[in-house]
Amino acid sequence: MSRTGRAAVVGRRPAAAALALLLLLTAACGSRLPESAFGSGGSAPDLATDTGVTAQEIRVGIITSLTSPVGGETFAGPHFGALAFFRALADRGGLHGRTVRLLTCDDGGSGLGNRDCVHRLVDQEKVFALVAGSVLDYAGAPYVDAHQVPDVGGQPIGTAYDRWPHLFSIYGSASPRDGRTVGWDGVLYQSTEIYRFFKERLGARSAAVVSYNQADSARYARQLEEGLRAEGYRVLSLSVDLALPGFQTVAAALKADGTELLFDAMDSRGNAALCQALDAAGVRLSAKVTNVQNWSEAVRTDYRDSPNCRNNLWATSESRNYEDTGHPSVAEFRAGMARYYPEREDQLSAWELEGWAAARWLTDAMDSCGTALTRACVERFMNRTEPYDAHGLLVPTDFTPQPRPTGPTLACLNAARWQDGAFGGRGGWVTQVPDLASACYDVPQLPYRP
Structure with missing residues (x-):
């Protein structure tokens, strides 16, 4: 979105x-x-x-x-x-x-x-x-x-x-x-600012996408892969059984590949189990990237058995970090x-x-x-053309209809990383961009049919 x-x-x-x-x-x-x-x-x-x-x-x-x-x-x-x-x-x-x-x-x-x-x-x-x-x-x-x-x-x-x-x-x-x-x-369009952000911020050039052997999960994974490839990533695609996912096999493949970024098309329970397998196998990622839905305090308990993976969790959104109480x-x-x-x-x-x-x-x-x-x-x-930001809580946005995309478009995002030692040792999500208008990129618009 x-x-x-x-x-x-x-x-x-x-x-x-x-x-x-x-x-x-x-x-x-x-x-x-x-x-x-x-x-x-x-x-x-x-x-x-x-x-x-x-x-x-x-x-x-x-x-x-x-x-x-x-x-x-x-x-x-x-x-x-x-x-x-x-x-x-x-x-x-x-x-x-x-x-x-x-x-x-x-x-x-x-x-x-x-x-x-x-x-x-x-x-x-x-x-x-x-x-x-x-x-x-x-x-x-x-x-x-x-x-x-x-x-x-x-x-x-x-x-x-x-x-x-x-x-x-x-x-x-x-x-x-x-x-x-x-x-x-x-036809809808996905943009690639997330992948551009990690390429420029972490210097990442390789990524893996893990999905279930289920139609919707596989479809979402293909869209992730398309966006990553549009930004020049080498992409490893991995699928696991929805009922009996073999995450140990995934962890071994990621370690052998030297994957830097990990994206997924799975639920929270699957992600937590995958992180346990990654920690057990000694896999070290530059970032385990999740979405705004998983940007929450639940990470504290959901990933308690995989602290290394938890401290590599990054989340992106178009809203401000709820930890930024200085705003x-x-x-x-x-x-x-x-x-x-x-x-x-x-x-x-x-x-x-x-x-x-x-x-x-x-x-x-x-x-x-x-x-x-x-x-x-x-x-x-x-419907006014003036962008709205909910008093600084959202990337400014509106509902002005535009022609079908034909080229790159400026897109912005916010990003945070979980750090156990942050906030006086309490741990939490630490914002990784100076402000909502600072991580903006001219990126491709990739068409897809939902």
Whole structure:
């Protein structure tokens, strides 16, 4: 989900949430998790101005695959980040005198459950907007779009945010999003800034990609390999059995090859097992590269049996490191999480920060309308050409449609490395670039069909 530095996305890293590609769906619970009304105070506006807006409140929905087949924490981060933001907003008195009332729904990680959540929130609860969605199968997206419900800051696991005009992913988009086809007539583009970054930063020239012998995993791996080769890497492709992965064989192959960088198309459990095999075999990498979904405190426990591999873990994203508390917006996020969800201290993640940023984005869009809050006004804010950065939390981005890519495009990223000795010995993710606008590269745009 690559973003261009000029803010109009052209490239898009394919399938950042590799877990979503690898596992079967289960039946949905479709249950709505009630939240108390957030926000109060101030003088209430005189009129109900749109669906989900009354003189006293704004109803906003969040759909999350909290009980998905890939585990309860996999998609939970954006959910809690957004809830924390709106609770903080409540403590500041709400928005122009209105309460922001959060209505949440767990879709169980299935398309059927997602449609049920969409109908509950859109038809029954009459929400004004959706925010910070993180779901395994966004089957209800066409219904959301048909009812012109703004969906702001969702995690683009599939292709819905590259198709429907009323859906706005956390990473922006430059594709037409006309509702007819995904991307440009069914074609999306991945950019290669991640591979360029490691080539220039670490001098790496060789890489390996490990995948399961499963169709979606193999497809994602091929896209990784294509991007690496476009940047001039020598690439070793390795596949393991999904049911009985032989990671010892992989470790031996990597050691014999002298591989510098390791990428994968596997789930977190597979990655942890692979790292154990790498440590046991004495494999030394320049970097074990993971994605934003795995940029989390869970690394502390998931990789406890493979400390050497853990200290070679790098993650990339288009959002700021949640450890960078010297930045005021990160400090605000951390204070909000500590106040409202202190029990989640050991589950902090980049996705949690991005959920907070999504809530900030929707709130800034609603705030731009004053008391005359309407969906059309919110979407004018979302569709403006001025890049948005969530008060410094995101690489600046927008939703301005661009022509089909024909050449290199400027793309930026953030990167961090796990270090056990950092932060006074506590350990954590240490940012590896000076700022969000400092690691930017003119890189190729590689077409692919999702």
